[in-house]
Amino acid sequence: EVQLVESGGGLVQAGGSLRLSCAASGFTFSTHSMEWVRQAPGKGLEWISHISSSSNTIYYADSVKGRFTISRDNAKNSLYLQMNSLTDEDTAVYYCARDNMFDWLFDNWGQGTLVSVSS
Amino acid sequence: DIQLTQSPSFLSASVGDRVTISCRASQGISSYLAWYQQKPGKAPNVLIYGATTLQSGVPSRFSGSGSGTEFTLTISSLQPEDFATYYCQQFSRFPRTFGQGTKLEIK
Numbered sequence: 001e002v003q004l005v006e007s008g009g010g011l012v013q014a015g016g017s018l019r020l021s022c023a024a025s026g027f028t029f030s031t032h033s034m035e036w037v038r039q040a041p042g043k044g045l046e047w048i049s050h051i052s053s054s055s056n057t058i059y060y061a062d063s064v065k066g067r068f069t070i071s072r073d074n075a076k077n078s079l080y081l082q083m084n085s086l087t088d089e090d091t092a093v094y095y096c097a098r099d100n101m102f103d104w105l106f107d108n109w110g111q112g113t114l115v116s117v118s119s
Numbered sequence: 120d121i122q123l124t125q126s127p128s129f130l131s132a133s134v135g136d137r138v139t140i141s142c143r144a145s146q147g148i149s150s151y152l153a154w155y156q157q158k159p160g161k162a163p164n165v166l167i168y169g170a171t172t173l174q175s176g177v178p179s180r181f182s183g184s185g186s187g188t189e190f191t192l193t194i195s196s197l198q199p200e201d202f203a204t205y206y207c208q209q210f211s212r213f214p215r216t217f218g219q220g221t222k223l224e225i226k
Contacts, residue, residue, distance in 0.1 A: 035215070037163075044220040045155075045163065045206055050213065059213040062120075095162055104210035105153045105168035112162055 002026040002108045004096050009113030016086050016117075022079040022096030022110055030054075030074035033099035035106060036081050038092035038115075046092075049081065050099075063089075088119045121145055121209050125218035131226045136197045140221045142190040142207035151210040154183055154192045157220075158203045166205075167192065197223075 008020040022034070036049045049070040050059045058070055069082040079096050093114050097106035122145040132138050142152065150170040155163035165174045167183035170190055180195040194201055202225050207218040 045157075045208075045217040047208070047215040047217060050215065061214050100168070103168050103172070104151050105165050105174070106155075106163075106208075107165055107174070109162035109164075 004110035006096055006110040006113035009115045011116045014117055014119045017084045020081040020094055024077045029077040034079045035097045037095045040092040086117045088117050091117045121216055123207050123216055123218035125221050130223050132197055133226045134197050138194050140192045140205055142218050144188045147187045148209045148211035150186045152190050153208045155206045156203045
């Protein structure tokens with residue numbers, strides 16, 4: 001069974017940093033691109049970052065570019081999101097999601113981790 | 120960036136109704152579109168990908184249509200478990216934008 005488990009969320013002051021992790025199991029992690037998606041309280045989904053299976057290709061949303069860094073460790077079956085210079089607009093539930101290898105969809109999602117930024 | 124506009128944003132319907140949700144892209148995205156269902160406090164779950172392909176395990180009352188800039192999600196006969204928020208997402212290019220969502224409520 002595919003499992004994605006996020007961790008690392010919490011309360012942080014504006015201007016601070018946080019590192020999220022996503023532990024993957026039940027599939028060959030090294031063959032899948034991965035994503036981070038967030039959802040502010042009561043709001044819609046916002047795609048924020050993509051990393052290819054070998055980390056060769058990385059993309060960010062403009063809203064986080066220059067402040068967030070996505071990375072992965074295929075040996076540890078883990079995905080990361082380093083978040084710096086946080087503002088209250090970064091308050092959200094952060095989900096990691098798996099890209100399907102053959103089609104265009106996010107076919108598995110974690111349960112999410114809440115990041116709250118206090119100003 | 121490609122913008123996705125869903126309509127309506129809110130929809131009130133009854134069990135057994137047929138409902139359609141539209142998603143319009145600001146530029147052509149071929150068939151690179153997926154639909155997700157999200158229930159409160161839960162992660163999204165994919166329903167449709169490639170604009171028309173039903174994800175494994177998703178009930179056949181869900182269907183998708185469209186290509187280019189106009190897309191539709193149809194639920195043929197609403198069931199109680201279908202009341203949720205629905206999002207479209209494009210995979211034509213980065214950023215992989217989502218529509219703003221359509222909240223489907225019980226009438």
